[in-house]
Amino acid sequence: MAGHSGAPGRSVTSRALGLLDAFDSATPRLSLSEIAERSGTPLATAHRLLGELAGWGALTRRADGRYEIGRKLWDLGLLxxxxxxxxxxxxxxxxxxxxxxxxxxxxxxxxxxxxxxxxxxxxxxxxxxxxxxxxxxxxxxxxxxxxxxxxxxxxxxxxxxxxxxxxxxxxxxxxxxxxxxxxxxxxxxxxxxxxxxxxxxxxxxxxxxxxxxxxxxxxxxxxxxxxxxxxxxxxxxxxxxxxxxxxxxxxxxxxxxx
Amino acid sequence: MAGHSGAPGRSVTSRALGLLDAFDSATPRLSLSEIAERSGTPLATAHRLLGELAGWGALTRRADGRYEIGRKLWDLGLLxxxxxxxxxxxxxxxxxxxxxxxxxxxxxxxxxxxxxxxxxxxxxxxxxxxxxxxxxxxxxxxxxxxxxxxxxxxxxxxxxxxxxxxxxxxxxxxxxxxxxxxxxxxxxxxxxxxxxxxxxxxxxxxxxxxxxxxxxxxxxxxxxxxxxxxxxxxxxxxxxxxxxxxxxxxxxxxxxxx
DNA sequence: CTCAGCTTTCCACTGGCCGGGAGGAGTGCA
DNA sequence: TGCACTCCTCCCGGCCAGTGGAAAGCTGAG
CATH class of the missing domain: 3.30.450.40 (GAF domain)
Structure with a gap:
């Protein structure tokens, strides 16, 4: 009884990008659960998507487990x-x-x-x-x-x-x-x-x-x-x-x- | 006989992010077909994903149809x-x-x-x-x-x-x-x-x-x-x-x- | 007008995404 | 040392969102 059910009409991509919206100048470092809550994403889903974002370099995972904006986004931003x-x-x-x-x-x-x-x-x-x-x-x-x-x-x-x-x-x-x-x-x-x-x-x-x-x-x-x-x-x-x-x-x- | 077939193991998210990799300081403005080719994504798929990226603000679409890095990525990069x-x-x-x-x-x-x-x-x-x-x-x-x-x-x-x-x-x-x-x-x-x-x-x-x-x-x-x-x-x-x-x-x- | 090169839309098929929940790791307290 | 609590990681079956070939627009050049 698992399967799809999350808010319909939300595409994978928009969800992944939505996670990035959790970051702002007041809170440039966030933990998994903070991001999940701020973006209204179920924990497991946020975890998976954050893994992908981090894998690509959009985010970096710190030693303490929190995420921050990665160097790749900095690079792209300069363009x-x-x-x-x-x-x-x-x-x-x-x-x-x-x-x-x-x-x-x-x-x-x-x-x-x-x-x-x-x-x-x-x-x-x-x-x-x-x-x-x-x-x-x-x-x-x-x-x-x-x-x-x-x-x-x-x-x-x-x-x-x-x-x-x-x-x-x-x-x-x-x-x-x-x-x-x-x-x-x-x-x-x-x-x-x-x-x-x-x-x-x-x-x-x-x-x-x-x-x-x-x-x-x-x-x-x-x-x-x-x-x-x-x-x-x-x-x-x-x-x-x-x-x-x-x-x-x-x-x-x-x-x-x- | 359409359906899924593209390189398996590539997640949607990684594809979308891959499109961003097409941009670099030598080529900060790209057309749809350029991005599709550079990233090895089928045209139709690239088109859809770029639409989502632009919708969120990661990219901006210029009057001439070409894409460039959007203000949102600039903002995030500063973090x-x-x-x-x-x-x-x-x-x-x-x-x-x-x-x-x-x-x-x-x-x-x-x-x-x-x-x-x-x-x-x-x-x-x-x-x-x-x-x-x-x-x-x-x-x-x-x-x-x-x-x-x-x-x-x-x-x-x-x-x-x-x-x-x-x-x-x-x-x-x-x-x-x-x-x-x-x-x-x-x-x-x-x-x-x-x-x-x-x-x-x-x-x-x-x-x-x-x-x-x-x-x-x-x-x-x-x-x-x-x-x-x-x-x-x-x-x-x-x-x-x-x-x-x-x-x-x-x-x-x-x-x-x- | 035709043609070439680009972008946009369509749509049937299916495999990648979803997320509750179990289990693990770390931490604070008694 | 044990217990309670929080936070993170992983698993897995069902199903719908994503896929991309093809065809239809849209320019602008000749």
């Missing part, structure tokens, strides 16, 4: 376009920028209603830091986020305005004000925040544009994070712009060969 | 221990090092008989560069490789000595000489190369050690790449050592909490 096209081109520019201005520099793209941080160069001391390569933060409370939102299609903007979550007491949560703020960002071609995401941190960001025959396209945002009391931010805008244009130009060149 | 433990700890040190000495700095671990580059900070100009985050180079022809090999178990050393492939006319390919070279590396606690991997590039590397109750353990190598004519390399050794010890200390601290 993702986020990584390849953008990061590789941008890295030296972020580098230079960081050498010049000494503050934390980062590059983000829009993913839905969030800013996805794809590259970062940070000083050692610096300000309290929330972002990290791979992390996602709300568009409305970060410098890079505002830049990306200002360039996003109308429906994205509308959805974003409907979900202005408060992060600190300085976060802009009024749709009207945010709308004006975005117009301002488009006009000035840069965005600022001051303790809107986390206390003790201000930021400045500019768009990175790809030149196309039918006009420019914002593909990313380049930003810096600084202590909020610094009053010389406007002075840094041109520096950011130079780097952003450099990245944009390089991207336009390499993008052609496709 | 791999190579990335997490080592890279995160080491990044600021590499940063400082690069600010001080201006040359390309990188960090590698041993993977079998190869040096796997896990992190890199490079100048813009610099020397012709082969290594890149995620790339693998032979142990015997690179600075970091020699350091890692010098610390490797005997059987690894023996296997490596049996496969000293020539990369340039300066590559050490004589097992006897290499054996002496490794002894020297252990004694001096740093390694050098001069155009042994690629013409126009010399390197210098030191070990990164984890302190354990039963003695130190070499977990990585920290190296720089410079033009071969520079004669002040020995002067840089202490600088590298300071950074390497910093990384090692930090690793030892965080490793404790496991």
């Amino acid at each position: 993702a376009p986020v990584q390849m096209e953008l990061r590789q081109v941008a890295a030296p520019f972020l580098q230079d920028l960081h050498n010049t201005i000494r503050d934390t520099v980062h590059l983000a793209v829009r993913e839905g209603l969030q800013a996805l941080y794809v590259e970062r160069v940070s000083g050692r001391e610096s300000v309290p830091m929330v972002s990290q390569v791979g992390s996602r933060l709300p568009l409305h409370a970060t410098g890079v986020g505002k830049v990306l939102l200002a360039a996003a299609p109308t429906d994205v903007v509308e959805r974003a305005l409907r979900s202005l979550t408060r992060q600190t007491r300085h976060t802009l949560v009024d749709p009207g004000r945010m709308r004006r703020e975005l117009a301002e960002v488009r006009r000035r071609r840069y965005a600022r925040t001051s303790e809107e995401m986390s206390a003790g941190a201000a930021s400045l960001a500019v768009p990175v544009q790809l030149e196309r025959s039918n006009g420019p396209l914002v593909v990313a945002a380049l930003g810096i994070v600084v202590p909020p009391h610094r009053r010389d931010l406007p002075r840094l805008v041109p520096v950011l712009e130079v780097a952003a244009r450099g990245i944009g130009r390089e991207l336009t060149r390499t993008r052609d060969f496709r | 791999a221990p190579v990335q997490m433990e080592l890279r995160q700890v080491a990044a600021p040190f590499l940063q400082d090092l690069h600010n001080t000495i201006r040359d390309t700095v990188h960090l590698a671990v041993r993977e079998g008989l190869q040096a796997l580059y896990v992190e890199r900070v490079s100048g813009r100009e610099s020397v012709p560069m082969v290594s890149q985050v995620g790339s693998r180079l032979p142990l015997h022809a690179t600075g970091v490789g020699k350091v890692l090999l010098a610390a490797a178990p005997t059987d690894v050393v023996e296997r490596a000595l049996r496969s000293l492939t020539r990369q340039t006319r300066h590559t050490l390919v004589d097992p006897g000489r290499m054996r002496r070279e490794l002894a020297e590396v252990r004694r001096r606690r740093y390694a050098r190369t001069s155009e042994e991997m690629s013409a126009g590039a010399a390197s210098l590397a030191v070990p990164v050690q984890l302190e354990r109750s039963n003695g130190p353990l070499v977990v990585a190598a920290l190296g720089i790449v410079v033009p071969p004519h520079r004669r002040d390399l020995p002067r840089l050794v202490p600088v590298l050592e300071v950074a390497a010890r910093g990384i090692g200390r930090e690793l030892t601290r965080t490793r404790d909490f496991r």
Whole structure:
């Protein structure tokens, strides 16, 4: 009386992949039973599938029996376009920028209603830091986020305005004000925040544009994070712009060969 | 007369994962039929499985129909221990090092008989560069490789000595000489190369050690790449050592909490 | 128009997947 | 030392999800 019975319509493959969903940055190491529970898979099944994943190299089994993401997935991840096209081109520019201005520099793209941080160069001391390569933060409370939102299609903007979550007491949560703020960002071609995401941190960001025959396209945002009391931010805008244009130009060149 | 017949013993999961093996840094974008051929999977089967992989987010389908690695795999890859433990700890040190000495700095671990580059900070100009985050180079022809090999178990050393492939006319390919070279590396606690991997590039590397109750353990190598004519390399050794010890200390601290 | 090369869909057949449950290994407590 | 508990590994018969050859779309070139 064994046989098939598990949730119908779920393919083997989707189950196996579902197991990987159990891993996230908060819990990068999991035991068999944790994975089984998180993914709603019977223990025996999870055990078998995890064995296959580990055999291929998607996961590694540690000495204590827990599983973690394997080197093969790391390798494959490096081939993702986020990584390849953008990061590789941008890295030296972020580098230079960081050498010049000494503050934390980062590059983000829009993913839905969030800013996805794809590259970062940070000083050692610096300000309290929330972002990290791979992390996602709300568009409305970060410098890079505002830049990306200002360039996003109308429906994205509308959805974003409907979900202005408060992060600190300085976060802009009024749709009207945010709308004006975005117009301002488009006009000035840069965005600022001051303790809107986390206390003790201000930021400045500019768009990175790809030149196309039918006009420019914002593909990313380049930003810096600084202590909020610094009053010389406007002075840094041109520096950011130079780097952003450099990245944009390089991207336009390499993008052609496709 | 259709039904099952494909190579028996191959599980669905392993087939699906096998499709991912078709992707590598030389070919990060592939069409359905390319993937099917590379992986030896019948077209119809590949099509179905790729659909599932894309549905989950492991792959993305581009407008032109070709597949590429998806954002989900990128995310998961960032959770791999190579990335997490080592890279995160080491990044600021590499940063400082690069600010001080201006040359390309990188960090590698041993993977079998190869040096796997896990992190890199490079100048813009610099020397012709082969290594890149995620790339693998032979142990015997690179600075970091020699350091890692010098610390490797005997059987690894023996296997490596049996496969000293020539990369340039300066590559050490004589097992006897290499054996002496490794002894020297252990004694001096740093390694050098001069155009042994690629013409126009010399390197210098030191070990990164984890302190354990039963003695130190070499977990990585920290190296720089410079033009071969520079004669002040020995002067840089202490600088590298300071950074390497910093990384090692930090690793030892965080490793404790496991 | 035809043709070639690719992708997508169809569908009858069957062997690989399923998972409850037994047994093993490791750990904490008395 | 024995017992209770948790976590992992393995087994095995029933059956449905996966299989892949073939044929039908879909381009774009000539």
